[in-house]
Amino acid sequence: MKKLAILLLALLLLASPAIAADTIKLGAFFDLSGRAAFIGTPTKLVAEMVVDKINSEGGINGKQLELVIGDTEANPAKAASLAKKFIYKDNVVAIIGPTMTDTGMTVKAMAGKGKTPIFMTVGGDPVIMGGKFGPFDWVFKSPQRSSIAVQRLFDYLRAKGLTKIALLSAADGFGKDGARWIKKLAPEYGIEILAEESFGTRDTDMTAQLTNAKNANPQAIVTWTIGPAGSIVAKNKAQLGIDLPLFQCHGLPDPKYIELAGSASEGDRMPSTKLLVADALPDSDPQKAVIQEFIQLYKEKGYDKQFPINTHSGYAWDAIMIVANAMKQVGTDKAALREAIENTKGYVGVSGIYNLTAEDHNGLDTSSMVIVQVKDGQFVMAD
Known part of the structure; x- marks a missing residue:
């Protein structure tokens, strides 16, 4: 045995x-x-x-x-x-x-x-x-990269003649990274930052930051965060009656954002991957077939x-x-x-279409992103 x-x-x-x-x-x-x-x-x-x-x-x-x-x-x-x-x-x-x-x-x-x-x-x-x-x-x-998302957003802002912004960013690593790139790249795009406010990722009220932003008389408000904080900004903005376009970062194109912010999200715009608007992509886009296979699976x-x-x-x-x-x-x-x-x-x-190098370990450029907009409770290509 x-x-x-x-x-x-x-x-x-x-x-x-x-x-x-x-x-x-x-x-x-x-x-x-x-x-x-x-x-x-x-x-x-x-x-x-x-x-x-x-x-x-x-x-x-x-x-x-x-x-x-x-x-x-x-x-x-x-x-x-x-x-x-x-x-x-x-x-x-x-x-x-x-x-x-x-x-x-x-x-x-x-x-x-x-x-x-x-x-x-x-x-x-x-x-x-x-x-x-x-x-x-x-x-x-x-x-x-955050820098790519900022560039895509700034391209859009400049095209719409929105050159004076107020910035609200989270106090975590992601928020600080976005704020750093916004401040660094703004001069290249002719963007002027009139106010800069920060908030905690677990904060439940951003009315003070939004009030300060409004008082600076910007043409638009840009927010850089992920998670529920972005929706809170949208809701507080509506509660305060601030009639300014709100732009979120590339971390927030998510049906959850619309669910949490409700009607306050209507009209909000943000840079996004093409995944959310796959049906709107032209057949000539090499990503379309890949995205459709992903969605099907x-x-x-x-x-x-x-x-x-x-x-x-x-x-x-x-x-x-x-x-x-x-x-x-x-x-x-x-x-x-x-x-x-x-x-x-x-x-x-x-x-996106990835081309990595020793200097760039991400390999995506601004062509990998689109600007999406909340319309009738859904994400669509922004006008």
Whole structure:
């Protein structure tokens, strides 16, 4: 009996490496709880959806992708702990996520130290900026850079003759990043910032900031935040009777924004991926077919019933697809994989057409974005 047990154990130990060799592990951590769970949870579902698609089509050179899922809980310390686990215990080939700029910055250096590519789904630019923000060699991100969203917004404002604005921004990493780019790029576009106000992401009233903004006599109000805070700004603006156009950032094109703000959101405009207005895209747009396939798969899974499609929906799809395409070229050696990701050219994704370089670990330009507007409780192309 003892000999049989030893033999079985030996067979299991011999079999384990073979089993492991048939799968490729990707770490994937998102805010599945906490203040950004409304973004993180559907992002996880999309990550699983795209991995299922890749595996059903033969995987990566005959091997199946396996996601190792973690919940960052909107907590930078938790994100750091998970990143360490992914790299040193789970031995993942690459990491997808996290959800928020602040948590992304916490794990940025860890990815570099562990020499593991990480493709983030965060909005802010510092994760892929060097200098005082630290090296970004191993870090990539799929959402448009804040700077690109600001440029797309400023193109629109200038075209509409709206050159005097008041700025309201959140006091977190994402809000500060947006404010930094707005102030830096404004002179290039002839935009004048007449007032600048800040608020906490958990604040429930922004009437003081909006009153100060109104008193500066701007032509428009620009807000930079994600989550419920943006809807609160819209509602407070309506309550105060402020008759000025409101522009939100690229993190808020989401049916949830309209649900929370109600009729106060009517007319609000913001830069967005093309995902929200897929039917309005011309057939000549290379992204249209990709976006339509994504929407079809998303609805077939039934995800849209709980998490309606929004501008964030495609970020995990694009991140995993780019990593998978790179692995098909060079395999799973981390250094080779990092270089292949960095040299991605012409990848047509849900969120844009990606052309990455050593200097730009995002690879999207302003042509990947449109300006959308709330009309009759729906997002449409802005006039």
